[in-house]
Amino acid sequence: MSVNQDAETYTAFSGARRLVSGPLAIASAAAQAEAEAGATHLVILSDQTGRAVDPAATPQAPSPQEKPARGRPKLGVTAREVTLLPRHWDWLATQPGGASAALRRLVDAARRDNLGADQARQAQEALHRAMTVLAGDLPGYEEALRSLYSGDRERFDGLTAAWPIDIANYLHKLSGRG
Structure with a gap:
């Protein structure tokens, strides 16, 4: 399909x-x-x-009274919550670039492998x-x-x-x- x-x-x-x-x-x-x-x-x-x-229907523009988004919105980066077990956080802490970089690499690899x-x-x-x-x-x-x-x-x-x-x-x- x-x-x-x-x-x-x-x-x-x-x-x-x-x-x-x-x-x-x-x-x-x-x-x-x-x-x-x-x-x-x-x-x-x-x-x-x-x-x-x-x-x-048209996309709604954000209200001027809304708080600025967390992350780096100009780069397309948004901060969201991730819940992991302590052993996962421990492993992520040892990865080069930190937890966010390691998670991005893992997601990119999974997207590529499962396309x-x-x-x-x-x-x-x-x-x-x-x-x-x-x-x-x-x-x-x-x-x-x-x-x-x-x-x-x-x-x-x-x-x-x-x-x-x-x-x-x-x-x-x-x-x-x-």
Whole structure:
């Protein structure tokens, strides 16, 4: 399973009909046009995460009264709490560069070593979310979900074949086969 992580893309649906895929502005415009034409079952999905998005939502700017962030925010560093056992803290204290540098090295190594598995899991989770939004009430949904997690592509394809074509095609695209 794979999802293109390079460009943020979205797909708009009106009921079971796919309207358009592309940047959020294009998907939002298509959904808005459908709404103006009287459509009521509109959804825009992130192709990367499978999450439904609200095209009107904008990130909130921090309040001027908020305390400055800990860490080095200009460098993208934020301080957060980590809970470890004493033996872990003892080991970290002996590492070159201190605990923070050692933890960064460990996280980078784990990200590098698990990249393929992490991408496959994220793609599977995105497909699950999109399936729930688009097909959660369709016949065979639960069985299709089971086949997704068991890796039974043939059964997944068979179960989704009876679904509206735009939904089935979109789910196959998210699974890396469409």
